Amino acid sequence: xxxxxxxxxxxxxxxxxxxxxxxxxxxxxxxxxxxxxxxxxxxxxxxxxxxxxxxxxxxxxxxxxxxxxxxxxxxxxxxxxxxxxxxxxxxxxxxxxxxxxxxxxxxxxxxxxxxxxxxxxxxxxxxxxxxxxxxxxxxxxxxxxxxxxxxxxxxxxxxxxxxxxxxxxxxxxxxxxxxxxxxxxxxxxxxxxxxxxxxxxxxxxxxxxxxxxxxxxxxxxxxxxxxxxxxxxxxxxxxxxxxxxxxxxxxxxxxxxxxxxxxxxxxxxxxxxxxxxxxxxxx
Numbered sequence: 001x002x003x004x005x006x007x008x009x010x011x012x013x014x015x016x017x018x019x020x021x022x023x024x025x026x027x028x029x030x031x032x033x034x035x036x037x038x039x040x041x042x043x044x045x046x047x048x049x050x051x052x053x054x055x056x057x058x059x060x061x062x063x064x065x066x067x068x069x070x071x072x073x074x075x076x077x078x079x080x081x082x083x084x085x086x087x088x089x090x091x092x093x094x095x096x097x098x099x100x101x102x103x104x105x106x107x108x109x110x111x112x113x114x115x116x117x118x119x120x121x122x123x124x125x126x127x128x129x130x131x132x133x134x135x136x137x138x139x140x141x142x143x144x145x146x147x148x149x150x151x152x153x154x155x156x157x158x159x160x161x162x163x164x165x166x167x168x169x170x171x172x173x174x175x176x177x178x179x180x181x182x183x184x185x186x187x188x189x190x191x192x193x194x195x196x197x198x199x200x201x202x203x204x205x206x207x208x209x210x211x212x213x214x215x216x217x218x219x220x221x222x223x224x225x226x227x228x229x230x231x232x233x234x235x236x237x238x239x240x241x242x243x244x245x246x247x248x249x250x251x252x253x254x255x256x257x258x259x260x261x262x263x264x265x266x267x268x269x270x271x272x273x274x275x276x277x278x279x280x281x282x283x
């Protein structure tokens with residue numbers, strides 16, 4: 001579903017409203033990273049990725065997306081609902097008993113758009129590389145996209161996968177790092193510094209692109225399109241996407257505190273006041 005930029009910007013604000021309302025309703029969830037990745041998801045599903053509806057698990061002859069840092073499920077669920085994978089009203093069931101919208105995405109409920117259970121950090125790149133290789137074996141020219149947290153890169157399996165992807169020349173994958181510099185316990189530099197991440201990824205044999213304005217929708221679309229143009233050249237592609245945790249809500253930005261904390265009633269009201277739209281379509 002391709003929309004124009006202004007429509008996508010409005011949709012980004014609506015998705016942010018969904019995120020804070022979802023986590024507030026159950027006093028549980030991860031709003032910080034979700035809010036920071038809104039432009040990425042909006043760009044991916046609104047402009048960049050080629051996908052089919054109704055959703056099929058096989059995903060033949062279409063682009064695939066895998067969310068590795070599954071705790072940011074609120075932004076994923078809202079995006080899928082707003083792009084017609086399932087009814088928007090179902091967002092009201094987030095993290096409730098018998099819901100298809102679990103705290104971390106799972107597959108056994110059959111929620112359209114979810115291709116793999118995620119949330120145990122470090123595993124998503126391995127899955128995405130496997131899917132990308134399967135597409136090569138099938139002669140499918142489509143692209144596989146994945147998203148990872150920067151704190152997640154402290155997991156060893158990520159680096160095994162990075163080494164594998166380059167060694168096997170898996171050049172139909174675009175792995176994006178949500179480079180917000182924060183994780184649940186504090187700044188990544190304080191918890192376990194990633195050092196010169198750009199240089200490290202290049203040393204592992206990946207083509208690395210970087211976008212400093214990861215919350216600028218047009219910039220995100222442009223870097224994703226640039227990444228697409230670099231596929232098929234013998235190297236896997238990585239994007240370092242600099243974002244702000246809690247983007248769009250003043251009291252959440254600039255801190256790791258909202259990684260996994262829900263707003264109370266007053267904080268929700270403040271957030272929604274900051275996320276105004278000409279036409280609000282809350283579920």
